[in-house]
Amino acid sequence: MLDEDVLPCALEWDATTSSVPQWARFEAAWYVASYPEAKDAIASGACEDALDHYRRLGQTKGFSPNIWFDEAWYRATNPDVVAAIKAGDLLSGFQHYLHYGHPDRSPHWLFSEAFYRAANPELTEQALKATGHANGYAHYLSGSEADFRTGSLFFDPSVRRPEVRTRANHPTSENDNAGPFGAFLRSPKEAADQKRCSWYFDPHWYLEHYPQARAEVEAGKYRNALHHYLTTGERDGLSPQAGFSEDFYRATYPDVEECIVAGHFRSGYDHFLAAGAMEGRQPAQDVPLATYASQAFVREDVDSGIFRDPFAHWVAHEEHRKNIVPDEIHTKMMFCREAAGLLVDAGRKPLDFSYEGRPAVSILMVLHNQFPLTMMALSALRGCFRGAIDLIIIDSGSRDETRDLEHYVQGATIRHLEHNASFLLSCNMALEMAKAEAVLYLNNDVRLAPGAIENGLRRLGSDGRIGAVGGKIIRTNGKLQEAGSIIWRDGGAYGYLRDADPNCPEANFVRDVDYCSGPFLLVPTKLARNMGGFDTAYAPAYFEESDFCVRLIRSGYRVVYDPSVVIEHLEFGSSSSSASHALMQRNRRIFLSKQADFLRNQYPAHLSNVVMARSRPPTQPRVLFIEDRVPLRRLGSGYVRSNDIVRSMARQGCTVTIFPVDAYYHSLGSIYGDFPDTVEVLFDRSARDLDGFLEERAGAFDLVWIGRTHNLARLLPVLHKNHRYLPGTRFVLDTEAVVSPRLRLRDEVLEKGADATRPALEDELRSEFECAYFCQQVVAVNEHEAEMIRQAGHGNVTVLGHSLRPSPTPRSFGERHGLLFVGAIVDEESPNLDGLLWFAREVMPLVRAELGPDTRLTVVGSCSRGVDLRPLHACEGLEIVGEAEDLRGFHDSHRVFVAPTRFAGGIPYKIHESAALGLPVVASDLLIEQLGWTAERDILSGGKPDPQRFAASIVELYRNQALWGNVRDAAIGRVEQECDPARFDAAVAGILKNVRRADALLRVG
Known part of the structure; x- marks a missing residue:
């Protein structure tokens, strides 16, 4: 200055x-x-x-x-x-x-x-x-x-x-x-x-x-x-x-107009740039920003900082995009030309499939001419999987350079036939030669993505009931051919999500399907042989894989679609499309005759039935899980617990679909790395889409789990309106935290003054949970909050805490230095921001006076855009790290964890997490009471909080190695007892069982 x-x-x-x-x-x-x-x-x-x-x-x-x-x-x-x-x-x-x-x-x-x-x-x-x-x-x-x-x-x-x-x-x-x-x-x-x-x-x-x-x-x-x-x-x-x-x-979002009138924003555009662009709001009639933002390349560019938000990305894209997009005919030509271009090196560097010992997989490939496509398919195969491959090739009467394939491919079993024995019969011939425990039927007009075979083998071996694995098939124009396939009641087949973006959320979760088509079909060898391979009635080709998969299902096996298995396919690359369609019609009639018993229980052929038909009927509940946002673990603030609930449901066989109320943008890697691969994560949706979504998914859910009471209150009109699309569906409200007491405490802490017109706490609780009547079950995070909900008039309350397994970090007391704080800052009135500012101004100077000016507080956690952190930066002794993917290293290097929260609700996960990682905690009495822990044994008290007491507790814990070890051990014991994952799973299962039992009783009554 x-x-x-x-x-x-x-x-x-x-x-x-x-x-x-x-x-x-x-x-x-x-x-x-x-x-x-x-x-x-x-x-x-x-x-x-x-x-x-x-x-x-x-x-x-x-x-x-x-x-x-x-x-x-x-x-x-x-x-x-x-x-x-x-x-x-x-x-x-x-x-x-x-x-x-x-x-x-x-x-x-x-x-x-x-x-x-x-x-x-x-x-x-x-x-x-x-x-x-x-x-x-x-x-x-x-x-x-x-x-x-x-x-x-x-x-x-x-x-x-x-x-x-x-x-x-x-x-x-x-x-x-x-x-x-x-x-x-x-x-x-x-x-x-x-x-x-x-x-x-x-x-x-x-x-x-x-x-x-x-x-x-x-x-x-x-x-x-x-x-x-x-x-x-x-x-x-x-x-x-x-x-x-x-x-x-302004017309689309009345809340924005209200904010402008109140003077919070200069204009609708001012609001859009500050919040709306990241919330997924639509900026203009013909700009589908939420859909655009869901694309992988957009999310990656925003996440990496190339663009501030999806809107800027859209504007840049619109300015630079080409007006003419190549059609599929041209992309097929490009695919074939690329294949031809690879022939330059084919003679100089033969592909080597030689192996020793037992092969990981036998790959069955039937050829009829198309030598350039074959060489590209084999080159991609060798490049994407370095394990031992038993490659079996049947050359079914080729007249091109395929007849000299041995000059270009080594270590493969190649059988040349003088005539075209048909795809189906050639496959059955190759099956008899297979030496590996798994066989992969693979077309020669495909290009496998890295990891395709490894991922397919891993999926096949994950469950002995899996009879076949297929993958995400992408056409040469970059659009989906199928993400698993549907068999209709009339015997027709439908590739799910044909022409969709391969990165759309509906295409990127594992599920059981009716069948996966022939370009890539992975099957246990013994099972394929026991079934006699493909039924020869379908020779020369088409419907053989549909019939094969139906026979697997009728024998009690699963056919699984796995999106991590990615295949680029030149559709109709090995035959003319007119000939293919003629064969399809003939073999469809055969299929109708042979599988009539199966087909009469399938869905009728109609696009409105696609969502229901895309998966085989599940044995466990189909759950729609609604939360503020996609519950990534790194977000903290209750999202870790929501993430654990989703994982628990998936472990128990539930089919889970995550639907965020507000649109936030994260990279696809961070989303899919945070959930089981059987979970459908609708990262491109928000509350404004729920109305149409419920109609689109009519009858698709047995249970709707709604995280946080304010979301139920917000969505209640939509749920009322669309209840006819949710026949027999049960509802669970997971409160996550009771808000009314926290808000009262916040106002007291921030000295906002008493409001004479403010209702009593009992009335505020009744108002907060007024919407809970809609649900068959209410979930609280601890017994203390469950009792408050009961006082508000809702007796159908159960308790579900946290899931955590202790994994103490290894460094000794003497190898650790400094203080650690972990917590997300979501807005200007965030309890974490308030507690941090109070601690930095009131407690940190006292701690540094005792432990020395080099003592540092490391602050780790995400921060929402627009939150002003300058007051924190102005404080001495703070190192603000921001969001971090892995917290273990921070817990391993620091000596004391601090939790100076002055107002909050629920159970503080960050304390459970710190204790599980072996870092002792000094916390406010508020948090200790919420935990139900014993001060000075499991955790040290910082008062209500009080600066002098908080500082004294930190200094004592920081200097006293024996005390540090005792508190560490006691806290680990608490976590083992209270946060046992098996206990957590049992609690989730109990909630699901209670809801289903209530449903059964309702039907009996």
Whole structure:
């Protein structure tokens, strides 16, 4: 921060004086060029120079002293400054900014101090002071170090870089060392409006759609289109670009309009950029943002930081996408050409399938010409699996270079036939030669993805009841051919999700299906032989794999679709499509005759039956699991427990579909790595989709499990409306935490004052759980909260805690140093943020005074966008790590875990987790009471909390090795007793059983 005595004199300093920030320097040349009357006053001798004019006249007229500070903007956004000027207390907004406003107010329509500091959390007050910068704006304007940063969503140097970097190399002023930002501000309006300077505003579209804005910019009233929008257009309800409609957004989301009226947001677009884009809200009628954002490449780009949010990604994609997408005919041609191109190396480097010992799999491939496709398929096969392969090839009467296949492939069993013996009979011939315990029927017009065979073998060996495994088949155009297949009642077949995106959530969970088609079918060898291979009635081909899978199912075996088995397929690559369809029709009639008993129990052929028919009928409940968001374990805040509930249901054979109420964006890897592969995770849905989703999934769920009471209250109208699509479905409300007592305690802690009109706690509890009538079962996280729910009038309550198995970290007491805090910060009133700030300000100085100034508190946990962490960064002794995938290393290196929560509900998982990892805890009495643990034995008390007691407990635990070991051992024992996974599974099973029993009793009654 600038010295108080320096600021008033800043304008008198030489512009090259480095200690004065650039925004505080007067720019005479720019001032004269911008205000012609100043030039006239100087020429007439009325003023000595530009600075004299500004001091005597300009500042009172609202002139700006330089290009970095916009007087009109500052006054328009700070009514208190205008009032002070009118009262005679200030001469200008610039004077206010110099003296008072620069620490936290924004000086310009294209720079936000709050945004810049939030985007660069390392710029703490200490860091700025150490580098001699008055504020974030001074740092931003300091030259090359700020060149790749941005102070506004509406100015991104990476978007405009080709032009602005050229201009930045030739500044128009000796004072202009602010890189692209300065170049943009100084550029004429024609150049400024030539192209975007961010993905959030399109100047060309804006001026084309708003002629009045164009006229005002051309008249010089505004510097450019962006200046017009940010100072006038946004306020007047204009839209910034084609992808966002201000009118549509406000009309679609009434809550946004309410926030704008209340003054929380300047416009619908302001809300959308702050929250809506990440919540999956739709920005315009024809922009399906939620669907677009669900695509893997979009999520990965956002997660990696290439784009701030899916909307920016969509805008960039729309600007650069090609207008012509190759059709499937062309992609098939490209596939074949690529196969032909591989022949160059085929003769020089023969493929080697030689092996010793017992092979992992026998691969059966039937060929009839198509030599280039065969070589590409075999090359991909060898490349994706390095294990021992018993490759058996039947050349069924080929007349091309396939007849000389031995020159190109070594170590394979190859049998050449003089005639075309048909695909089916050739497969049966190859089956008799197989030496491995598993056989894979593999087409020669496919390309296997890495891991396909290994994943398929792992799935096949996971359960002795699995008779066949198939995979995700993708056509050459990148769209799905099938994600498992359906057999209809009339004998017809349907590839589930044909033409869909292979990364859509419906295609990416393991399930039992009617059949998997022939391009990839993995079967136990003994079982295939016992069944006689393919039924010869279907020779030469088609329906043989459908019949085979039906025979497996009728014999008590499972046919499993596994999305980790990925196959690229040249559909109809080995025969003409017309001949194929003729064979299909003939063999369908045979299939109808042979499998009539099976078929009459299948679903009728209709698209409305696809969701029900996509899986074989389950023996365990089909569960729709609704939560705030996809419950990833790294999110904490109750999501770990929800994740454990999903895992428990999956272990017990339930078919689980996760439906998030709010859309948040995570990489596909982080999502699918966090759940059993049998769980369907609808990461691309949100509450706005639930209405149509329930109709689409009519009859598909036996149980709806709703996490958190506020979600049930929010969704209740939709559940009422669509109850006809949920026949016989039972409902469970998992409260996760009782909120009313926590809110009362929060207000008390934050000293918000008593509200005489506030209802009694009993009334608040009744109001909180008013919606619970809808559910057959209510779940609480501990007995204390269960009793409160009963007091609210609901006796159907059961308790479900946490699931955790102790795994103490190995480091000794002496090898550990420092304090650790773990917890997510979801909003400005988060209990974690409140507790951290209190601890950093009240307790940490006392601890450091005893243990030394090198003592550090490491803070680990995710933080929602928009939460201001600057107060934390300003505290001494904190190291803020942010989100971390693996917490074990942190628990292994630190000596004491702290939990200074002052208001909360439920059971603190982070304490259970820390105890399980062998790190003793000092916590507030509130958390100890929620745990039901014994203070000074299982855990040390920090009071209610109390700074002196909290610090004393930390110091004692930190120094006393014997105490540290005793508390560690006692806490591990608590976790073993209370969080046993088997006990947790039994509790989940009990809830499911109770709900089903209630359903049975209801039917009997």
